[in-house]
Amino acid sequence: MNDSLHLLDATAQAQLVYRGEVTPLELVDAAIARIEAHDPALNSVIWRQFELARERARGPLPGGPFRGVPFLLKDLAGGAESGQPLSYGSRLGLGNRADHDTELVRRYRAAGLITVGRSNTPEFGITPTTEPAAFGPCLNPWNLGLSAGGSSGGAAAAVAARLVPMAHASDIGGSIRI
Numbered sequence: 001m002n003d004s005l006h007l008l009d010a011t012a013q014a015q016l017v018y019r020g021e022v023t024p025l026e027l028v029d030a031a032i033a034r035i036e037a038h039d040p041a042l043n044s045v046i047w048r049q050f051e052l053a054r055e056r057a058r059g060p061l062p063g064g065p066f067r068g069v070p071f072l073l074k075d076l077a078g079g080a081e082s083g084q085p086l087s088y089g090s091r092l093g094l095g096n097r098a099d100h101d102t103e104l105v106r107r108y109r110a111a112g113l114i115t116v117g118r119s120n121t122p123e124f125g126i127t128p129t130t131e132p133a134a135f136g137p138c139l140n141p142w143n144l145g146l147s148a149g150g151s152s153g154g155a156a157a158a159v160a161a162r163l164v165p166m167a168h169a170s171d172i173g174g175s176i177r178i
Helices: 002-007 010-018 024-042 050-058 103-110 153-160
Strands: 045-048 070-074 114-119 143-147
Touching (some): 024 050, 050 114, 070 153
């Protein structure tokens, strides 16, 4: 079963947890294995919080609709999670750590999602391509000769490559659509 978990969307993965067919830790470990195996070519996940994710997966989780499902947060302000890196895709932000959880992050956690890392984004989310100087370009998993578009490029590439079934994305200037 674990070899095919990446083929399931977030709803199907959550249903497996609710039915007791897999544990949240198994879902998290499967996502981590996919990230480790496939993300070096993509550069979609710039911060990994694997041990924290495993710790959370072992502990009590809320009974939300996505209980135990691995997830990525975008490296911009909306995805601020207390104590975790938050660089805004910029060299100026390297070493910065969020001092609070945003309401969005609290709601993601209440829904049962387990953050395994942060997705690549252009500096301050400004440009229509995910090619920050701080982390380098995020590549399109369907054509490694192209970069991922929009400020949610890392999230989109990670989901398209089935590293995680769902990721935080936002759209002010076309990010999700690009």
